[in-house]
Amino acid sequence: MDNRDIAVFVGAFGSGKTETAINYVLKSAQSNPEKKHALVDLDIVNPYFRSREEEQYLTERNIRVICTSLDSRQADLPALSPEIFSVFQDTSYNAVFDVGGDPNGARVLGRYHQYFEAEPAYQMYLVVNPYRPMTGTPQGIVDMANSIVPRSRIRLTGIVCNAHMKAETDLPIIKRGYEIVKQSADALQLPISFICVPEWLQVSQEEFAEPLFPLQLFMMPFWEKGQPGK
Amino acid sequence: MAEKVLMKGNEAIAEGAIAAGCQCFFGYPITPQNEVPEHMSKRMIELGRVFLQAESEVAAINMVYGAAGAGARVMTSSSSPGISLKQEGISYIATAELPAVIVNVQRGGPGLGGLCPSQSDYFQATKGGGHGDYHLIVLAPSSVQELYDMVGDAFDLADKYRNPAMLLTDAVIGQMMEPVELKERKVPNVDKSWATTGHQGKRKHNIVNSLGLAWDELAEMNKRLYDKYETIKANEVRIEEQNVNDADLVVIAYGSSSRVAKSAIALARANGVKVGLLRPITLWPFPSKRVAELAARGKKFLVVEMSFGQMYEDVRLAVDGKAPVDLLYKLNGTVPSVEEVQQRIESLK
Numbered sequence: 001m002d003n004r005d006i007a008v009f010v011g012a013f014g015s016g017k018t019e020t021a022i023n024y025v026l027k028s029a030q031s032n033p034e035k036k037h038a039l040v041d042l043d044i045v046n047p048y049f050r051s052r053e054e055e056q057y058l059t060e061r062n063i064r065v066i067c068t069s070l071d072s073r074q075a076d077l078p079a080l081s082p083e084i085f086s087v088f089q090d091t092s093y094n095a096v097f098d099v100g101g102d103p104n105g106a107r108v109l110g111r112y113h114q115y116f117e118a119e120p121a122y123q124m125y126l127v128v129n130p131y132r133p134m135t136g137t138p139q140g141i142v143d144m145a146n147s148i149v150p151r152s153r154i155r156l157t158g159i160v161c162n163a164h165m166k167a168e169t170d171l172p173i174i175k176r177g178y179e180i181v182k183q184s185a186d187a188l189q190l191p192i193s194f195i196c197v198p199e200w201l202q203v204s205q206e207e208f209a210e211p212l213f214p215l216q217l218f219m220m221p222f223w224e225k226g227q228p229g230k
Numbered sequence: 231m232a233e234k235v236l237m238k239g240n241e242a243i244a245e246g247a248i249a250a251g252c253q254c255f256f257g258y259p260i261t262p263q264n265e266v267p268e269h270m271s272k273r274m275i276e277l278g279r280v281f282l283q284a285e286s287e288v289a290a291i292n293m294v295y296g297a298a299g300a301g302a303r304v305m306t307s308s309s310s311p312g313i314s315l316k317q318e319g320i321s322y323i324a325t326a327e328l329p330a331v332i333v334n335v336q337r338g339g340p341g342l343g344g345l346c347p348s349q350s351d352y353f354q355a356t357k358g359g360g361h362g363d364y365h366l367i368v369l370a371p372s373s374v375q376e377l378y379d380m381v382g383d384a385f386d387l388a389d390k391y392r393n394p395a396m397l398l399t400d401a402v403i404g405q406m407m408e409p410v411e412l413k414e415r416k417v418p419n420v421d422k423s424w425a426t427t428g429h430q431g432k433r434k435h436n437i438v439n440s441l442g443l444a445w446d447e448l449a450e451m452n453k454r455l456y457d458k459y460e461t462i463k464a465n466e467v468r469i470e471e472q473n474v475n476d477a478d479l480v481v482i483a484y485g486s487s488s489r490v491a492k493s494a495i496a497l498a499r500a501n502g503v504k505v506g507l508l509r510p511i512t513l514w515p516f517p518s519k520r521v522a523e524l525a526a527r528g529k530k531f532l533v534v535e536m537s538f539g540q541m542y543e544d545v546r547l548a549v550d551g552k553a554p555v556d557l558l559y560k561l562n563g564t565v566p567s568v569e570e571v572q573q574r575i576e577s578l579k
Contacts, residue, residue, distance in 0.1 A: 013265075014238055046264075047261060047262075048262065049405065075345075076345060129236060131409075132237075133241065133245075164236070165236055166407065166409060168409050221402065221406050221489065222490060222565045222568075223493040223568055224493075
């Protein structure tokens with residue numbers, strides 16, 4: 001089997017999984033142009049702000065986007081594409097899975113758990129924004145992790161700290177959020193794999209022990225697209 | 231200041247209702263408002279209040295009618311086709327003069343339509359919606375914070391006038407996330423001695439209904455409503471204005487369209503165009519008087535809305551032929567872009 005990168009992003013509703021997954025696959029495609037790349041949109045929970053909305057942008061950058069098999073991509077029907085199997089079978093792909101929110105969204109992974117088990121190097125990240133109501137405390141985050149894992153039937157390998165307040169984000173907000181996420185990561189005995197920061201905000205790597213991951217923002221309201229934060 | 235959290239619009243509607251002392255929620259699922267009942271189903275139970283998923287929209291609105299008649303602070307939420315189903319009940323509630331809050335997170339219509347954002351329920355919301363002469367008080371928030379705040383305002387207005395109030399929003403604002411300050415809210419002590427809570431042999435029966443079989447009785451009921459609406463029109467108009475005084479052109483937009491309009495106006499202003507914004511916050515009562523004043527001062531108008539042009543008609547009625555009124559309309563499924571609004575503004579200067 002080829003040495004390949006399989007990354008799965010799960011988390012609470014509205015934690016930033018899609019934004020993180022899109023950036024992750026873009027970065028992966030940029031740094032490994034010789035590989036094939038796919039983004040699998042497994043969000044069957046909510047029909048808004050899904051990675052399939054950026055299909056054209058991603059396709060232009062040699063990333064294959066796999067989502068529903070239905071013609072209407074705006075539908076709110078829980079339809080999964082048979083195409084999804086192709087990224088398990090064709091091991092020349094690096095694949096990123098963007099999963100729907102909450103335990104209900106993670107349930108869809110259970111369908112594929114034997115394929116993930118056959119991938120020795122897969123990573124499953126819990127994306128956490130501690131400024132979202134359900135994951136505002138270390139215990140809330142631990143509870144979210146513990147309810148997602150049994151539904152997904154695959155184990156977590158790391159936490160992604162995505163502490164932000166949209167355009168109001170600044171370094172103190174990220175640091176305050178990081179402290180909450182760190183406590184939950186310690187309790188779950190998982191590493192913080194990386195820390196998301198909006199691309200428009202200057203943050204020095206020296207501020208944190210874990211790697212920073214600058215996010216180019218895609219999921220923006222129509223009147224803010226293409227405009228930086230404050 | 232209370233600490234901020236990052237919330238989706240629909241979650242903010244639910245939390246705002248809870249902060250405003252909502253005691254009962256009855257609803258039925260429909261995209262794009264599903265996070266409202268989902269959030270309520272967790273939080274109302276935690277708080278020992280009533281959450282009930284009804285068997286249909288018609289059932290839900292009649293549960294609202296019953297709970298409102300018993301004096302509870304009560305809310306339902308739905309989206310366009312679901313709101314159509316509720317219209318008979320809403321007409322009954324308005325006629326029985328009961329306070330209740332109805333949330334419409336609009337999607338694209340007509341018919342079953344689609345899940346895209348839209349503002350095509352303006353007529354339905356502001357002109358009654360069901361049968362008979364009646365009005366809802368209609369609030370149109372334009373941010374997630376305003377959803378949180380204005381659902382409470384809707385409860386207060388509904389109680390103040392014993393009239394159903396509607397929070398009219400759409401899939402853009404319902405689904406987007408913004409920081410929200412979860413302000414505590416004082417729940418006013420409202421006299422509900424009219425409520426049907428059991429007379430226990432100590433007073434006359436309270437009767438809640440919307441029936442007026444006798445002609446004079448029905449006329450009297452309608453007169454009472456008419457007078458109440460005149461009072462509301464005189465006292466409850468709410469608007470937001472930006473740069474209107476020196477403007478040659480006033481853009482009129484509400485809800486999500488007003489967010490696009492604000493960005494476009496800022497760009498046009500930077501190019502030296504004298505343009506301002508009038509955002510109706512209450513769609514009914516509509517700020518007709520203010521629009522007429524501005525028309526009399528020689529301003530031109532541009533209405534931006536996500537429909538064939540529904541609010542456009544209210545603007546033209548208010549302007550009464552005294553100033554040009556242009557319309558930038560978007561049909562269901564599309565939100566105007568900042569660039570196209572800016573271009574239209576600059577073509578009209």
